[in-house]
Amino acid sequence: MESLLKEFTTSLVKQLTPEIKKRIIRKALLSRFLEEKLLELYSQGKLFGTVHTCIGQEFSGAVITEFLQPGDSIFSNHRCHGHFLSWTENVTGLIAEIMGKQAGVCSGRGGSQHLCQDGFFSNGIQGGIVPVATGLAFARKLDGKGKIATVFIGDGTLGEGVIYEAFNLAAKWELPLLVVLENNGYAQSTCQTETLAGDICDRAAAFGIGTAKGDTWNWEQLYAIADDLVNYVRDEGKPAFLQIDTFRLKAHSKGDDNRPRSVVEPYEQKDPLNLLLAESNPEIIALQQEIEQLIDKAVAEAEASPYPEVKLPTIQEQKIEWQEATVSKQRLVKAINQTFKDLMQEQPKMLFIGEDVKSPYGGAFKVAQELSDLFAERVFNTPISEAAIVGLSTGLAMEGYYPFVEIMFGDFTTLILDQILNHASKFRYMYDEKVTANAVIRTPMGGGRGYGPTHSQTLDRHFLGIPGLRVIAINNLLEPKPIYQTILETSLDTTLVIENKLLYSQYLRQELPEGFKRFVSNEPLPTVWLKPETVAVDVTLIGYGGMSETLVKVCDRLFEEHDLIAQIICPTQIYPFNIKPCLEIIAQSRILAIVEEGQGFAGFGAEIVAQLAEADASFLSKVTRIVPPATSIPASGSVEKDILPNVDKIIAAIVEM
Ligand SMILES: Cc1ncc(C[n+]2csc(CCOP(=O)(O)OP(=O)(O)O)c2C)c(N)n1
Structure with missing residues (x-):
């Protein structure tokens, strides 16, 4: 296989025009002043909840977004305001969101860590968003329109295993994903020296992902590196990893900072925005005034906005009607297999994803038999990465694909809980109905085959009661096709379908007890x-x-x-x-x-x-x-x-x- 490893060694600072420079500085200043305002509003008791400022790190988002285009996607984390503002400049939407107001970008549902607009998605759960971004990058690749996905993570998040599952997929499947690692040396209160083994870039390089390093102090050089890297991801359609060294000047969240002043102070002194603001440059002063007015206006608008109304789901209460039904004579496994053949034929955006699903194996229980012969481009064997393939499918579903994921044994659904509970099932709600994340996850449950304690369980109940997740159980009294067809056609949210190992080989129940x-x-x-x-x-x-x-x-x-x-x-x-x-x-x-x-x-x-x-x-x-x-x-x-x-x-x- 061709090695993807490419060292990006751009040392030449590309010529930044004054317009571009000003635009980047303006984005960085907007983030700085807005977050300072947020801290002030907190201290006045006008905000509720949490806020993680990126004060000191602003040039990361300000520079990267220079190279992203409409139609690209950006994923971010708890420290997302700077990325969000640099991408959208929606000042009122952000402030109102943090105030929990109707004018918030997610109508107050998401709050500081869960923002969504124009292809921007943030989530406060560390790491789990990376496979979702990978799925979106996969959708971009399938679309073939040269769009890419970018995901920002912090260095503390390098401790989360799921990101490596995603790196592997992105590298192996050559997906246009840019991973931006903001290396500020701390995770909450813990210094990186206590928790991080090895080199940061080596982690991505181990998967054959091209890596590069920059920092927010030399942001003009970062501009040149980011230019190279984004072009590489876009043109080559392959992932890249950018380590941006930076420093968080304020507390992790609001006021929880244990770092000694002696550690923070040198960074305050070399902070590029502090240096700029100290220059008394008339252009910067004018920018500052313009931004402060913008923020004051946005605060007033956010304060004037009402609190959102409570919207509750409707519950089916009315009397149901019953119709007589029959089933055909066939084994359940065959009926499900035929269902997928039919549905893939009917829906060209349906994808089938799972471990060992391709021919001749056709899945551990043979449900996927021959699918890859018929739809070679849409059936994917995956690594043993249950969490990542569910996240990947969420990303695909967000872009209008219909991914069906097979989890080989229901017992392995423990590994996908975070993807379901803190990601897929939350997205439509917390992003205020702007997205649907309606992947279908299927898995066989149940015992009776002597597979022992970890391969025989029925774990459905752990997935019951998760708003935004529909749980379906296939039985042998009903044809599976209309069920799967309905799932495919009607789902706004993720669906978990439980099949049963013993039923697979049974015939659909045609004959009923007498009478x-x-x-x-x-x-x-x-x-x-x-x-x-x-x-x-x-x-x-x-x-x-x-x-x-x-x-x-x-x-x-x-x-x-x-x-x-x-x-x-x-x-x-x-x-x-x-x-x-x-x-x-x-x-x-x-x-x-x-x-x-x-x-x-x-x-x-x-x-x-x-x-x-x-x-x-x-x-x-x-x-x-x-x-x-x-x-x-x-x-x-x-x-x-x-x-x-x-x-x-x-x-x-x-x-x-
Ligand atoms: C899965 C998960 N574990 C723990 C947390 C709590 N938490 C929120 S931010 C954070 C530190 C993250 O550090 P890093 O990734 O370096 O990002 P930074 O805060 O430095 O920007 C922690 C531990 C979380 N939100 N999600």
């Missing part, structure tokens, strides 16, 4: 109701995903062996989920059994019980939950069988009631 009919609700992601023809129903069984097949068998045997008539409610969407539309159905039976393969504590069943209690406490007398004991899942097949809910155990629990 049963299959109804589906008229919701976009329907609940299934297996309804006996009889009027009287003794037991309502509620279960989802892999439990569907088990519950059908329970139904059969309850009648055969105990003369009990049961009905089944099997939701497809398990979060958000509202039991109210099913209350009438549940009310018909004497017993309600909720069956879950995952741990019961604080799980789906517990939520249903809580919702039932809130609706009508009389339901509680008939509820039982059938869940595994609080233990890990053993590899030994016979013990595993005994631990997970099975037909015998469910029947025994019901008969006991």
Whole structure:
């Protein structure tokens, strides 16, 4: 493979025209004065929350943005004001945002660390934004229009593993990503000498990423280096890494500075803006006055702006209607595989991303079989980097692609939680509906195959209750295609789809116990109701995903062996989920059994019980939950069988009631 390693050794200071110089200085001064104003407003009690100033570091954003174009994207972190202002110059939007006002750039939803405008996105979670930026760079590459993504991180963030997953992807897939590392020597209160091993640029170079160094004191030279680097990323379509040495002159956040004056003072003295302002240069004084007026006006506008109204999500409460449904005769794995073949055919922006998904392997459970033969350009084998591929997909989704990510085993979803919880699921809300981050993440859960404690779990409940994340469980009572089609067409947010390992090889359930009919609700992601023809129903069984097949068998045997008539409610969407539309159905039976393969504590069943209690406490007398004991899942097949809910155990629990 051709080495990407390129040393950018620009030493020649490119000729900066007076106009460009003035523009850069103005951007830096705007950041400086605005952040000084923010600190003043805090001290007057006019601001709330947090603020991390970049005072001392302003030339980093002021210079880099010189080379970015409309259509490029910028990702930043907690210390984002300077980057944001240099890109947007939206002074009122920033101040009002930090004041929590309607005129804020995100209507007060994001605050100081979560800004979004014109391709600018910041997040206060360290490191996790890098794979998202990588995904956006990937989208830029696929678009083929010469646009790039830039991400700013601090040196403390070099401790986060996910950034190296992203570097690897960006280098291997040759993505137009510029990583700007602002090296101010501290992470919050901790000096870099305590925590950082090795050389900074060597980290990126190890992936074959071209690196360069500059600093904010010689910002004219930084200008020349950035010019080279951005051109390289744009023209070659490859990542580059720029280390900018700099120094934060103020506290990490508002007033928490433990650094001795003897450390800070020399940097105050050599700070280029301090030096400029000390010159009494009439041009700079005029600039200062112009900016101060701009800021005063913006503060007044922000203060005059109202606080935003509270907007709450709507909850499906109305009565649902039920229609009879059938399924075709095919194994679930085949049905899902065919679904993806069809959807990729229909939607040219759908991408399929995961570990070992390409032919001939076709994914660990063969769900992706032949996809790469049919859509070679849109199916991607990835490194073992679950967090990064989910972040990457978020970035792709933000740009209008439809990434479907396969996480090989549900057990590995622990590695993607930060990407889901602190990134994808937050973006639409905290960026005030300016973006959709609607990637689809699919994963198989469940035991029954003897894979042992770390490859058999049902971890759905850890993902329930995350606003901005829809959780779906595929069962074998419904065709998967309409479900996946709806997910693809209707999602504004990220969707996590749980498939089930044991169900893959099962046929879709065509045949039902005698006298049963299959109804589906008229919701976009329907609940299934297996309804006996009889009027009287003794037991309502509620279960989802892999439990569907088990519950059908329970139904059969309850009648055969105990003369009990049961009905089944099997939701497809398990979060958000509202039991109210099913209350009438549940009310018909004497017993309600909720069956879950995952741990019961604080799980789906517990939520249903809580919702039932809130609706009508009389339901509680008939509820039982059938869940595994609080233990890990053993590899030994016979013990595993005994631990997970099975037909015998469910029947025994019901008969006991
Ligand atoms: C994942 C994560 N861990 C910890 C924090 C708390 N935190 C916020 S900023 C910060 C220091 C970051 O240091 P660095 O990356 O060097 O950026 P700098 O603050 O110097 O600009 C820490 C520890 C966080 N926001 N996110």
